[in-house]
Amino acid sequence: MNIDAILVPQGAEYKSVCRGLSRVNGSKPPIFPIPVGVKPIIKYLEEWQKAGYLFNHQQPRVLLMGLCGSLTSRYSVGDIVVYRSCVYGSDEKLPEKMCDRTFTDEISNNLKEKAFLVRGLTTDRLIYSASEKRNLGVIYDAEVVDMEGFAALNVLNKAGFAVAILRVISDDSQHDLPDINSAISADGSLQSLPLAIGMLRQPIAATRLIKGSLRGLKVLEKTTTNLLQM
Template identity: 60%
Template sequence: MPNFLPINTILVPQGAEYKAVCRGLSGVTGSIPTVVAIPLGMKPLLKYLQQSQGNGQFLAPSRVVIMGICGSLSDRYTVGDIVLYQDCVYSGKRQECDRTFTAQLHSYISGKVSLVKSLTSDRMICSASEKRHLGETLAADVVDMEGFTALEFFNAAGVDVAMLRVVSDDCQHDIPDLTSAINSDGSLNPFPLAMGMLRQPLAATRLIRGSLKSLKVLEQVTNRLFSGYSLK
């Protein structure tokens, strides 16, 4: 592992993504960064980060890696691909990941990861046609629901951020609209989640398969990234 400044914290959306990262770290010996489960969505995440800042977390100088899964907006990226963000756009605004930190991570896992531009959305992008349209019009490669908020917050606080994710759904197929299953606190509501899946069984099956594959890759890349790495 290159001689990084200490990576203090891994932030990862709560639920299956958080569990995958924890599994990836379970066999790592020595000290590892703190893993923090964050809420889903822009507003819940901002509220959480503001409260955490008030409690003295995430103080500069420090380095934070945000991990998880994302959706593809381009034919170039498909399920299971590992991507490292250069920046995130939202509503005509752009926030950059820390260039030095990102370059160091990229050189360490080069050949296994692609540098991408990301779109952050305040809702799930479900239809394949909308994914491709957004990718073309905004020149974005992938989409998530937290990236821009996290970058805006940490850039203002002087905290170096890199964002490493795994693609869980491609831009060739629809996925179920599960936006209504996300509670106002950023947690998932099981009943609307199940109903959303049942309404579109084929899309749901494809989403589940893609999620399982991407979560396994997320676990593997976490282990590979932090094996042998200890905070100094």
Template identity: 55%
Template sequence: MPNFLPINTILVPQGAEYKAVCRGLSGVTGSIPKVAAIPVGMKPLLKYLQASPENGQLMVPKSRVLIMGICGSLSDRYRVGDIVLYQDCIYQGNLLECDRTFTAQLHSCISEKVSLVKSLTSDRIIWSAAEKLRLGEILAADVVDMEGFTALEFFNAAKVSVAMLRVVSDDCQHDIPDLTPAINSDGSLNPFPLAMAMLRQPLAATRLIRGSLTALKMLEQVTNMLFSDNRLK
């Protein structure tokens, strides 16, 4: 196993994803990276990164930031619970690559459990199965999230190395509730619109909850696996 440069910070969307990563690190002995909860969505994330007092640590050239969380599948090749490692992110026809060396080193740690994928960043939740499949085909993207491209654009400008490791929480064969109205302008979730969206589509909501729980458990496990037994030391 090659020697790894340390991961300075793990960024994870706030809420359940952040808690899952923290649980994964809770039993790890020795030094672990700082874990920061980030807001959901492109604009809230950019505002957070620009204003965060912690950016002095994040913006040191040659430092390493690992972004973790869950994502949606745009391809029938990737199902709920699958671990994916991003090669790049696309947004409105623009493509940015994750750090190749950092990504390759992560892949070497968990190669038997992880797939290298191309990702799409969206400024809204892609909830329709038909749209997921259409976007996957048109853009040749495998998964979708709401933060990847923004993070890459911000950190690439500062010459900070970024890798992205996520777990699929919803497949491309079924609709999920449209939770976009439940996301506040600051990237937090508004409980009342969230509950209403779930109630309007109970079957889709049940499927989303089940898939999210599976993905969060896997996110916890892969976090623990990465940082246990000196894999990334």
């Protein structure tokens, strides 16, 4: 599998992909920890381009990996999804961004586990309400939600990169999550104290979030190994 770089949200997701990659023999693509959120990742990728990463390649292939949330009862925690495309959830009507078809097909075909082909939705905040997630799924005709996909596609497609997105579902559309939006700082990092406070305020939802994240991270780690061994 020819991949020139992997982008993964910083923190637990990044560490999970690194662990999966450590089990792969031979050459491995570099992994870059990206910030969480639309504005932080746009800034990061613009600086990434200015630094000249991968511009010695004719059409660099960049894989965005991480966790995501389900917007429909069809997909549940632990499911692997590969994006066909991504839309942005805002009042501004921006056109859908497409993933590279050839790159995407390669990833789907090479995965040992079954991966679902989906349309992703990117939002500028964590969607913690189950009812809101289901509503957004209907409004945008999307199956999963994240906070980086659309922005990454928008920036990198313009620069001539071939982009694919592979994620693992860590929360379903049937249960609420704790509201931890206050823990996401302006630079796209997670602040531990507001995160802890948000989790303590909703202990049942917090327990569900932790369990779902741990399961999703295990699948993400295994999927990284299986994909890159091809």
